[in-house]
Structure formats: structure tokens, C-alpha cells
Amino acid sequence: MIQLHNVYMSYQGDGAALSNVTLKIAKGEFVFLTGVSGAGKSTLLKLLYGALQPTRGQVVIDGVNVSKLPSSQLPFLRRKVGVVFQDFKLLSNRSVLENVALTLEVLGWGKKDINKRVYHILKQMGLEHKLNSTPLRLSGGEQQRIALARALVNEPKIILADEPTGNLDEESREKVLSILKEANIRGSTVVIATHDRRLIESSHKRLIVLDKGHIVEDSDES
């Protein structure tokens, strides 16, 4: 499903954010990605949804070589990938409903189906009563769950979640984790970048540790 081969990534002028990363994540896997702040987790995820192109090396998602993908094809890759951004990226002038609906509108869903589906997922997140709020009128944790809902609403093949529980309490965190696990059971491949040791430890899933852009540990290989 996801393959990285000798990937090297450096932002203009800076040193390498990722060095020589080779990685294989099979369809249906559930993976944690961890490492100190600035280790390159977000950078790695950005490569997987085509927000960045690797400086060197190959990134293959679902059989498609992202580095060789013409930009007109990129949207179709992104529709298979649901992303929870570390900074949420919610649109502050749209309601919660509209923010979550975006993913489905892009796919051409009809209004009725969208409303039904969005209500369903917001209810799962415990936020159905905030449907008509705007993101700026939500608490930090509520925003984070909206971002999660937007990523999951179309049940994408791949779910990339960048620090999805940083603003959540124990209980919400458990709920979010179980929702992600359910999606995983239904077939989605899940990659979660997180600092949350407790989350990682309680899950007994594959763990990849980054440090200064290198993979220093991969529980699957050791």
C-alpha cells in the first residue's frame, strides 16, 4: 500500500529533514510513527499525501509512484487518503458541517447523503450539537475532532493522522483511537504520528521511530 525507497528530503537551503528512509506499510496495517519534535514525522506524512515531493528517492502509494505523478492526477490520489493535519486546517468561515462535508463534496456526493453521513460521523465524535458552529467558536479539542471527522468521513483507503490527540483528554483519546481502529478493521491503512507514549503502549501496534530524519527503530523489523 505504502512504499518508500531511499527517500531523502530537504527543504530549500536546510539540512535533510528525512535521510535515506526506506519503508513498507502493507494494506490494512496500523502504524505509529514517533520521534522527538522536529524528527521528521510530519514531513514523512506530507510525502504520503503529495504535499511535498522527495528530493531523492521513490514514494509509491497504492501502486502509484507519487514522485512521477502528473499534478492533474494528484487529486485522485488524495481522495484515497484522509489526513488529519497537525494544525487542523479548518476553514474558519464555514460551519462545522461544511468543513466536514468538503471531503464528500469533492467526491460529488449529493447533499442529502452528505448531511446524513456528516451527522453520523460527528455523532461518533460526540460533536453533533456543534454542527452549525464555526471552528473559531470551538474548543481546541473539539477542533481536533472536527479535523479527524473530515479525514474519516469518506472512509478513505489510507488514513494519515498527525498528532490527532494532542488536545484531547484521556476519554476522547480512547474514543478517537477506537474509531481509528474500527476504520482499520474495515480495511483502511492507518498511520498515526504521535508523541503520546501511552497511546502507543496501550495499542500493541507496529511502531516506527524517527530521529533526525532517520528511521532508528521499526518494531516490525526488529
Next chain:
Amino acid sequence: MIQLHNVYMSYQGDGAALSNVTLKIAKGEFVFLTGVSGAGKSTLLKLLYGALQPTRGQVVIDGVNVSKLPSSQLPFLRRKVGVVFQDFKLLSNRSVLENVALTLEVLGWGKKDINKRVYHILKQMGLEHKLNSTPLRLSGGEQQRIALARALVNEPKIILADEPTGNLDEESREKVLSILKEANIRGSTVVIATHDRRLIESSHKRLIVLDKGHIVEDSDES
């Protein structure tokens, strides 16, 4: 230093975000504020730096009744308070140096002193090499530490930190905590809103728990 008396806060049209909150935090205290997502932690902090006015009740900071403060005096209150915002609020078109310097510019410091002081605090955060980066070119955890640096750089009397470690790894978290504790030892009153149980447990400090806008536990009083 901080006193809330029968504070009741509701956003327009919504139910109460805070109900009947009475609270006293002495000068030099170190307090954790916790509670599930949406419990009202950020709302409480916003009252303390005058971003919100309570619907009912009194908020007194450093002897000043915030609810009766003329808006022209508000800036002088805010200069005594360093805030780490949950959403960072970094200016994306300014460099890290300038972002942190802002607090000192407002106080009228000279350029040289500012540069020296900012470098010092960034070094403490382990980010002195990012001085000339802009926030959008930083990782999430790096941004969070910049936000923290900006709040601490003028050694304010009161430090309010809203989820200051949500994007940080264990190690950075310890460092941040020790920096906050140092500031506390030097005389600052510190209030930290967080979900991080581990942080709270390892610190043995006063803990206030909010739920649905009510204070349900206060380790100082129980």
C-alpha cells in the same frame, strides 16, 4: 494574585461555558487546570487575560478588577501576563526572532537588548538555530515552543499556558516543564491548562478540575 468570584460565562446564544466559578490563586503558585475537552479551561484562561468579559461575576488580577477595567488600561494588564495560546497564534509572515521579540517591542525595549534576550530564551527551548525561520517552516512542536518563548521572554508576573505540551515529545515536555518551574521559582504565578495526566502526576502541584464549566475538584481545597 488571581481571584474569580462567582464567575458565569456564556458565549452568545450558547449555554454556559463556565458556571459559578470561584477561585483564588496566590502569588507564586503553580497550578494545573484540567478537564475533558470543552470543559471550559481555555475560556477560564481567556477571562484571566481579558480576551473575554465574564457574563456575571468578578475577575480580579493583581488587584485589578478586569471586568471594570477601561479598555485603554487592558494592555497594561496584559503586559504582566504571558500567554501560550492553544492555537499558538504565531505571525506567519514574521521570523521566529520577530515573533518572540513582539512582547519586548511592546514594552519599548531597545533592539540590542531584545536580540540578546530572545536568543537566550530560544536557546533554552533548543531552537536558536531557527531564529530566522518563519513559523510555517517549523514543525508543530517547534511552533509550540516558539509560542512558549514569546510568553516567557519578558518574565511576566503571571504565565498562562494553554495545552503547552500537546505537540511535544517526552523530552521537550520535561524541558518545558522545568523552564516553567524555574520561572515559578523566580516569582511568576503559573497556570497550565492541560490534558497531560503524566505531566500533572509527576509534578505534585495544585490541580483544578473543570467539568462542564464547574470546578469539580481543587486539590488545594480538598
Next chain:
Amino acid sequence: MSRKNVAKRPKLAREGVGGRLHYFVERAFTNIRQNLPVNLLTIGTISLAFLILSLALLIFVNLERVTETWSDRVQVTAYFEGDLSPGDLSTLKARIKAIKGTADIDYVSREEALQRFSGRLKGQEALLEGVSYEILPSSLEIHLKKDNRDSEAVSRYVAQLKKIPLITEVQYGEEWVKRFSHFMNLVRFAGILVAGFIVLAVVFIVANTIKLTIYARKDELELMGLVGATRLFIKVPFLIEGVVQGVVGASVALLVLTGVYLAFLHNADFFFSFNTIEAGLLFLPASHIVALLFGGAALGFLGSLASLKRFISL
């Protein structure tokens, strides 16, 4: 909810181009509503820019009209030996009519000539004591068609006229026609220069303004791309929004212009005892109005398109 249900996406909004268009239009109007302050500022600026443009056009149209009136004075007078019989006169007229460029022919008899002449001598009538009308020749005054009033066309015309045997002399104020011709060219040149200038300025003002509003929404553009929207899907609502802004802006400008025009008509009448209807103060012809509205639409469209290019490089 099983995966199967969802993975196969449910029925589309409305299938086909119509459904898509419906979605895009709805989206565009929702966007306008959700970004109302910015949209109002933009529409305001476009209105003002178009107000200047349409005002310039209005002035231009009326100036054109005035200069046309002036050019009516370009006239050629043909003299002939002695008096002509009515038959000869009408053959002569017919021959002149046949020359390309002739608009109108007036016969001026000796009596009329004398009358006019004494009119021109107002105050010095003493001079005409003892002058009989027989001294003055009769003549044909020929008005030319609009397109034949510049100096070259007139001299070409006169050359043709001179070929007619009965005509002995042709007068047409050569010097005056030349100067008038120059003057008209200059006015036209200046007018086109100014108009071109204003059009350019308006185009850039509108484009700049739209660029600013899109700038303010670059986060939205970025996110749409990240969520898997195609370039077209992102752009179309913005383009529709641009067209709406352009058309609304142009319409508001035209409404205000109409108001000002009517107020001016009324007040000029009142304050200056200047009969505006008689003076023929024109409003913009329908063609110009349509052109302005289309211009607004095109400008909004192209302005958005150009601005989007900078941000959508998926």
C-alpha cells in the same frame, strides 16, 4: 454502516454537467455570503471603477455627438454663371447628388444671399445702402455625409464637383476644413488615449482587487487541493464569484450613472435654463450598456482566473 455502502459513493449530486453547474453556482453564492465583508468591498471597488469608466464613456458619447454637430458646418458652395432655368437646376442637382458623399443640396437664390449678407453685417447696415441683390451670385450649398468631412475627402469631393461643366466656382473654406480636420483627429486621438487609459486602469484596479480577495482566502484554496479537489473544482466557484462581482459591480455603476444623469438633466434644466433635451444630452446607448455588463463579467472572470493561477499549482 458497512464499508461497501460507503466505498461505492452514493448517487451524485445531480449527475451530468447540469448537476455540477448547479453545485458550483450554489457554492459560489454560499462563498459570497460567507465572505460578505470582503465581497462587499470588492463589489464596491468594481462599481466605482466602472462608474468612472461609464462616466468617461458617457462624456465620450456626448462629445462625439457635439463634434458631429460641428462638422455639419463643413459645406461646399458651388457657384454658376448667371441664372439657371428650373430644368437646368434640377439636372445639375441630380448630377451633384450622384457624386459619392453628397448628403443635401440647398439652392440659395440672390435674394436669400443678400438677406444672409445683411444679417452678417448687423450694426453696419449703412454699408448696404444702394447695393442691389444682383451683385450677389446665386449658389448651391452642398452638405456632405458624415464620413466625407475630413480635409482629404472634401478636396476629393470638390475635384469631382469641378468636373461638372455648369459650375464655375467652388468654395469650401479649405483652410477651415483643414484645421477642423486636424482638430477632430486630435480630439479623437486624445479621446481614445484617455478612454484606453481608463479602461486599462479599471481593468487593473478590478484585477488587483480580486487578487487581494483571493489572497485573503489562500488557506481555502490550499485545503481544497489537499482534500482531493481537482483544479477545475476549486476554480469554478471562484470564477463564478468573480463573474457575479463583475456584473453586480457594473450594474451598480450603471444604476448610479443613470441616477446622476437624470439628476443632471433635471438640474441643468432648472439652474441654467438650458434645455437638455433640445441640447440632446445623450445617455449611453444600449450597445454600450450591454458591453459594460459583459465587460464586468469578463473582467471578473479573467481577474479571478489570473489570480487563481498564482495559488493553484497543485
Next chain:
Amino acid sequence: MSRKNVAKRPKLAREGVGGRLHYFVERAFTNIRQNLPVNLLTIGTISLAFLILSLALLIFVNLERVTETWSDRVQVTAYFEGDLSPGDLSTLKARIKAIKGTADIDYVSREEALQRFSGRLKGQEALLEGVSYEILPSSLEIHLKKDNRDSEAVSRYVAQLKKIPLITEVQYGEEWVKRFSHFMNLVRFAGILVAGFIVLAVVFIVANTIKLTIYARKDELELMGLVGATRLFIKVPFLIEGVVQGVVGASVALLVLTGVYLAFLHNADFFFSFNTIEAGLLFLPASHIVALLFGGAALGFLGSLASLKRFISL
């Protein structure tokens, strides 16, 4: 670093108003640099708006000049019985000069009158055969000062003139003066209307544009307030930025206008054998240029001030 060191803030940037101002100006220019794209768009729009404004002014100035030339034709002719001795003539002239509004007096002798007359009869000189110059009277042609050329002032002037005993008749084309007067009033009214219109439009366009750019930076305004900046501290750099945008915009507009003016001078000369210097095509006078620059500054300042009000309600 001990708390004592820091709590007492170190020496200020530069103490006093000078130091503050220095900081604010530096901040403003840094802001311009850091928001360059938006600033360029804003300055571009302001330039274009001012270009239209200054172009309108240029046209207005030149029209004013043309109408002034036209009004030179408002002249009063005074006739007197028989010939005057040189002595009488100069007393008469002196008396006329004494009347308020007199600009110039020309003596037209009988010979000159005849010459002019025959000039006007070009082509019909036959008429003058046998006419001697003694039929024509000699006269004084009086030009009026600029402010005395409207219909009322002229008739007041003529009334004064008629009181002088030697003068037997006064002619001034009453009808023509009246119509010219009306026409001038109309042109002036329309000119002021159009100019006022354009000024208003430009003011709003610039204000709107500045509002858009400040809109795009509302996060910055909010954060400054949260960090303890006073209203003044937040506003001043934005106001300076607005002034810079206004002045730079106006300057660019004036430069472009100068370029176009010179190019026009050159090409009009070339294409129309129209001697522009002789025709006296004017550029904007220094006073107008200064006014435009100040206008730019004021507009930038006030535009920013008004826009900031919406966002700074600390």
C-alpha cells in the same frame, strides 16, 4: 539571568518621541517588506486610481485654459461720432480704463475697419467695389478682464460705458455673450460634477483597497492587542504604512502621467503637425502636484485609520 535584571526593563529603544517614531517608521517599512505582494497590489491600485484622477485634472486644467481662450472673444466695441483728435482719444481711453473690468483697449481706425471687413467678405469682394472706407466708423475695441466676462458682468460694464458722453453706441453681441455665459456655466458645472465624482470614486477605491489589505492582517492586529500593545502602538505603523502607500501610489501615478504627457506632446506634434507648445497644452501646475501627493498621504492615512477602527476595539 536574575529576575531583577529583567523585571526592570532595560533601557528603551531610544527614549522619547523621537525614538518611538524611529521604531514605528522602521516597523512600518518592515511590515511593507514582509507583506510585499499585498502592498504591491495596494500601491498598484492606488497608483491607477490616482492616474485616473490626475488625468482628469490634467484634462480639466487644459479645458479651463481653452475656455479662457474662448472667452477672450467677449469684447465690447464702443463707437463715437466722427473722428477724435489724439488728445480726445487718450482722455477717452483713460476714462474707459478707469472702469472696473477693463483689460485692454484697441483703437480701430476706418482703414483698419475696411480691411477687416473685406477680409470677412472673402470670395465676394465684388461687393466692395466702389465702397470707400469713409462709410465705416472708427471704434474702440475693449477686452474685459477674465472675471468680467459673464453675461451679467458684461451688461453692468456696458451700462458704465454708456455713461461716457463721447460714446454714441456700444455693441457687444448680447445674445452671444449670454449663450456663451450659459455654456461656460454648464461646462464648469459638468466639470466640477465629473471631477467631484472621480475624487469620490478614487477616495472610496483607495479606502476599500486599504481595508482589504488590513482585513488580510486581522490576526496580526488581534495578536498585538493580546500581547499588551496599546491602541496607538498597534495603529501607528499601519497608519505610516498607509501614508507610504498613498504617497508612493500618487508619485507613481504622476510619473506615468508625465511620461504619457511627454509622449503625447511628441506624437501629436509628429502625427498631426499640431504644434502642441504653441497650442499651449499644459501639464499640471506645481500646486496640483503637491495637492495630489498630499491627497495620497491623507487618503492613505485616513483609509488606514477608518479600516483599523473595525478591528481594534480592544
